[in-house]
Amino acid sequence: MNRKHIVANWKMNTTISEARELAQNLASHEFPNAQIVLCPPAVNLAIVAECIEGSKIQLGAQNCYYESKGAFTGEISPEMLVAVGCTYVILGHSERRHIFNETNEMIQKKVIAAVSAGLIPIICIGETLDERKAGKTLSVVETQLRDATRLLFDKGIFNIIIAYEPVWAIGTGLSATPEQAEEIHTFIRNTSTKDFGVITQQIPLLYGGSVNESNAQSLLQKPNIDGFLVGGASLKPESFLAICGAV
Numbered sequence: 744m745n746r747k748h749i750v751a752n753w754k755m756n757t758t759i760s761e762a763r764e765l766a767q768n769l770a771s772h773e774f775p776n777a778q779i780v781l782c783p784p785a786v787n788l789a790i791v792a793e794c795i796e797g798s799k800i801q802l803g804a805q806n807c808y809y810e811s812k813g814a815f816t817g818e819i820s821p822e823m824l825v826a827v828g829c830t831y832v833i834l835g836h837s838e839r840r841h842i843f844n845e846t847n848e849m850i851q852k853k854v855i856a857a858v859s860a861g862l863i864p865i866i867c868i869g870e871t872l873d874e875r876k877a878g879k880t881l882s883v884v885e886t887q888l889r890d891a892t893r894l895l896f897d898k899g900i901f902n903i904i905i906a907y908e909p910v911w912a913i914g915t916g917l918s919a920t921p922e923q924a925e926e927i928h929t930f931i932r933n934t935s936t937k938d939f940g941v942i943t944q945q946i947p948l949l950y951g952g953s954v955n956e957s958n959a960q961s962l963l964q965k966p967n968i969d970g971f972l973v974g975g976a977s978l979k980p981e982s983f984l985a986i987c988g989a990v
């Protein structure tokens with residue numbers, strides 16, 4: 744299987760017309776070496792789905808709730824995301840964890856709900872700067888990883904993506920070095936392999952945090968970096984295309 748994925752997380756950016764323009768632009772290109780996934784804001788999922796129809800680009804959401812329907816004002820269910828054309832959903836992004844207080848337990852429930860609805864979760868894990876300085880990086884990553892994946896792996900479900908996004912590298916222009924990222928990716932790979940066997944090695948491990956056209960190539964040289972989760976640079980077509988071209 745091709746583990747290379749480049750995922751665009753547009754976060755809370757793009758109006759409907761901006762989303763249409765960006766998606767149309769990207770859909771006019773070919774991406775032979777990687778699976779491209781666009782994750783626009785929820786209100787723009789339908790328009791982006793239309794724009795990428797017939798291309799190989801796939802659609803993802805930035806979040807979902809863990810119930811299928813009901814009195815949960817403002818929330819969106821995994822089933823709704825499938826109906827609008829999503830294949831993927833980002834879960835556990837650090838902005839969800841730190842701004843909206845999502846816990847490992849909530850993220851575990853969301854991951855299970857997403858998979859049950861047929862979505863591929865892109866599970867984000869990563870330490871804050873304080874945690875890194877305190878030498879807690881591996882234990883934070885290990886807990887986030889195990890809590891989000893254990894129940895799935897127990898059931899033999901491995902069709903997921905994991906994104907290592909150190910919080911200190913997100914939106915700061917200060918990317919992890921290829922060596923720093925590879926160290927944690929290797930740790931993630933080894934932890935899952937130790938717990939659940941070599942089958943977990945098919946899981947794409949993406950890096951996220953200030954990825955741009957200048958650092959993409961050197962990060963991709965590392966054997967356990969299978970692609971990227973891109974924020975800011977995914978909103979600029981020329982930068983995003985250059986990152987995709989680095990694969």
Ligand code: 13P
Pocket residue numbers: 752836908912913914915916951952953954972973974975976
């Ligand atoms: P930036 O690429 O803007 O640092 O954001 C990374 C990110 O959070 C992707 O999910």
